[in-house]
Amino acid sequence: MAEAPDSTTTRTLDPRPGDSPGRPSAPxxxxxxxxxxxGFPSALARCGRVDALDGLRTLAVxxxxxxHVEPDLLPGGSVAVDLFFTLSGFVxxxxxxxxYVRTGRIALLPFFRRRWLRLVPALxxxxxxxxxxxxxxxxxxxDGALRAAGLxxxxxxxxxxxxxxxxxxxxxxxxxxxxSLGVEExxxxxxxxxxxxxxxxxxxRTVLICTAxxxxxxxxxxxxxxxxxxxxxxxxxxxxxxxxxLAGALVAVLLARLRADDPRLARLRxxxxxxxxxxxxxxxxxxxxxxxxxxTGWWTPLWYTxxxxxxxxxSATLITDLELRPRARLSRLLSLPALAWPGRNLxxxxxxxxxxxxxLLASLGMKEGRLAAxxxxxGVLALLSYWLIERxxxxxxxxxxxxxxxxx
Numbered sequence: 001m002a003e004a005p006d007s008t009t010t011r012t013l014d015p016r017p018g019d020s021p022g023r024p025s026a027p028x029x030x031x032x033x034x035x036x037x038x039g040f041p042s043a044l045a046r047c048g049r050v051d052a053l054d055g056l057r058t059l060a061v062x063x064x065x066x067x068h069v070e071p072d073l074l075p076g077g078s079v080a081v082d083l084f085f086t087l088s089g090f091v092x093x094x095x096x097x098x099x100y101v102r103t104g105r106i107a108l109l110p111f112f113r114r115r116w117l118r119l120v121p122a123l124x125x126x127x128x129x130x131x132x133x134x135x136x137x138x139x140x141x142x143d144g145a146l147r148a149a150g151l152x153x154x155x156x157x158x159x160x161x162x163x164x165x166x167x168x169x170x171x172x173x174x175x176x177x178x179x180s181l182g183v184e185e186x187x188x189x190x191x192x193x194x195x196x197x198x199x200x201x202x203x204x205r206t207v208l209i210c211t212a213x214x215x216x217x218x219x220x221x222x223x224x225x226x227x228x229x230x231x232x233x234x235x236x237x238x239x240x241x242x243x244x245x246l247a248g249a250l251v252a253v254l255l256a257r258l259r260a261d262d263p264r265l266a267r268l269r270x271x272x273x274x275x276x277x278x279x280x281x282x283x284x285x286x287x288x289x290x291x292x293x294x295x296t297g298w299w300t301p302l303w304y305t306x307x308x309x310x311x312x313x314x315s316a317t318l319i320t321d322l323e324l325r326p327r328a329r330l331s332r333l334l335s336l337p338a339l340a341w342p343g344r345n346l347x348x349x350x351x352x353x354x355x356x357x358x359x360l361l362a363s364l365g366m367k368e369g370r371l372a373a374x375x376x377x378x379g380v381l382a383l384l385s386y387w388l389i390e391r392x393x394x395x396x397x398x399x400x401x402x403x404x405x406x407x408x
Contacts, residue, residue: 039204040256043094043101052322053087054343055334060084061347063287065354065378068177069371076290079283079311081180082244086315088184089191089248096192097199097256106196114397115188119181119348120153121393122385126352127153130174133360141359145174158182162236165229177355179236186238187245195249208257211250218243219309226301234304235293247312251320265324272321276330279318286311349382349390357381 060080067077100106127149134145148171151157157172158179168176198207222240225233234240258265286292292303322331334340342350357377361370 038101038104038199039207040097040101040253041259043097043256045260049344050323050326051335051340051344052326052331053091053319053334054341054347055336055339056083056318056322057087057343057347058339059334059343060087061343061350061354064177064351065358065374066371067287068355068358069374074287075294076287076292078292079286079290082308082311083283083315083318084180085184085241085244086248086312087319089187089245090252090316090319091248092188092191093195093249093252094256096195097252100196100199101256106192106199108192108196111192112188115185117393117397118390119185122349122352122389123178123181124153125385125389126356127175130356134174139360139363141363142174142356144170148172148175151175152178152181155182155185158186158236158238162233164232168232174356174359177351183236183238183241184245187242191245191249204257208250208253211246211253215243215246215250215309215312218246219305222305222308226305228295231295231300231304241308243309244312244315247316248319251316251323255320255323268320269324272317273325273328275317276321276325276328279314280330283311283314283318345386345391346379346382349385350378353381353385354378 060083063074063077063080067074067080071077096106096111130142130145131149133139133142148157151160151172152175155178157175159182160172161168161176161179172179195207198210202210218240222234225240255265258268290303292307294300321328322334325331326335354374357374358370361373361377366373
């Protein structure tokens, strides 16, 4: 999964065909001549949050939670992690492109500091609670939690899991779900460096082509690696899951390349609009019916190779539609406050806390009503994390940024 990224933003400059009549168009944002010179004329044109993407994040974290509590109910619920990867790649790349167009560079150290402050304080709180339960109770679900907390805190749980050819050991069990954070953090360490190099050395169109080529490489690598005992290596490796993050990056680069009046943007809006509902239905159908992480004969190697890329393409198309058509029916549905607010503010906390909550209730022997109890307990813990940790940290970060801007 994943975290809730810094922002999910979009506003285009032109009216959107097919949007609801009588609704005002997004306010025009002046084009940046500097951005045009650098080949990304729309990189700075999208400056408001996209509530629909926040709502999509809420849906994704709900699928993961149900999957971990009742895997027979949603045997394919882990596909929501694929969606999180693509969404994160999209948002992070758009932020990096906007910074490059605005300043001509990507300030890597400030970027890494923001990522650390966004992810680590809340993660350390989860690790501390799990370690305390290990030290002070006899709950079987938290045996070895201190060691697992150490691995989670440095974002290497995915590397540990990838190195285990057979069934997963209990080494990371209390915090096993943080494997996805490891994939994302390792991607965040490498992609800004590579993107900056591409932006400095190549034309904008070539950057787009290179990003598309990079999306294809992990699936070839997965095919080369695949063996029955390589499932954990493929599933947990950053190199083998990078196409899902890069698919989001590709969308960000593509949309930054297209001016608001580009006819190709209008065609893209129409095509993704036709696909949006079927793709969302496909995602939910896979979560409901497909045992993604179970060995099921011929289906398993197909999913672990081409299937992951297919989910990246599905997610990228869905994100593109929500980005380009904020007034379409699907966007309005996902923009409802009951979906958008938790996705914007609580999705990271929900993801962090849900798995320890599942294990806590299981170790206490709860069977009846465990799903509802997990939802309530996770929601309370996520709210506490948001109000006591995440929001204060982000507020302090914004104040520091404002002081720095005034000093400049």
